Amino acid sequence: MQETFADADVVAFTHADWDITLPAPAFAEPPRLLLHAAAWTDVDAAEDDPQGAAAVNVGGTRHAAELGVPLVYYSTDYVFDGPKRRAYVESDPPHPLSAYGRTKLYGEGAAGEEAWIVRSSGLFGWAGKNFVTTMLRLGRELEEVAVVEDQRSAPTYVGHLAAATRELVERPFGVWHLAAAGDCTWAEFAEAIFEEAGLSTRVRRITAEELGRPAQRPSYSVLRSEKGAPALPHWREGLREFLSRIA
Secondary structure, eight states, X not given: OTTTTTTSOOOOOOTTTOOTTXXXXXXXXXXXXEEEOOOOOOHHHHHHOHHHHHIIIIIHHHHHHTTOSOEEEEEEGGGSOSTTOXXXXXXXXXXXXXXXXXXXXXXXXXTOSSEEEEEEOSEEOSSSOOHHHHHHXXXXXXXXXXXXXXXXXXXXXXXXXXXXXXHHTTSOSEEEEOOOBSOEEHHHHHHHHHXXXXXXXXXXXXXXXXXXOSSOOOSBOOBOOSSOOOOOOBHHHHHHHHHHHHO
């Protein structure tokens, strides 16, 4: 986000600068726009500590909204439960299956009326831990990796999401779906990662039940916009740009 908005007067806050579970620090001048990307993203850990997840995803968003400036709140495809089997659009009623999904949905409400609620999915980028970085690490260590084949979404490169956000803030407040074009299962995504990275690692396809994660995920959570949201490139293009950047 900082790179995409670099021609503006941008101040990037780390956790050390502002623990979002606390009210905002004093600003010399109030910001004109707040991109609120801080979140509890450990889906499984939220099952064990839903209050901790809520303190970040709901309480933190409320603290951001208290600044009284236009706000971009990044939400998730996990606010949906998956049985629709075709793309979810902005008017579809949410029904989260996990504590994480519930806290992100409540966070949408905490963002207030002067906010763009940006739902996206499967985010990956060069900073922090994500599915792509995990697969690259495992692909270099193992000959075979077991990956879920019965959950489908649209993995989204954060660079593309940032560019789309810049377009979005010229549009009305409200709920918007911004996710990569195309869709795939996590197993298909892993196979593409290994192929693009030149790794010979095999993917053993398993079910979510076999994996046995604490938090339930939607089996289908592809997001599309019925409101004419900015279009993002295909997830595979995002993967290639990501790999090129970290090479």
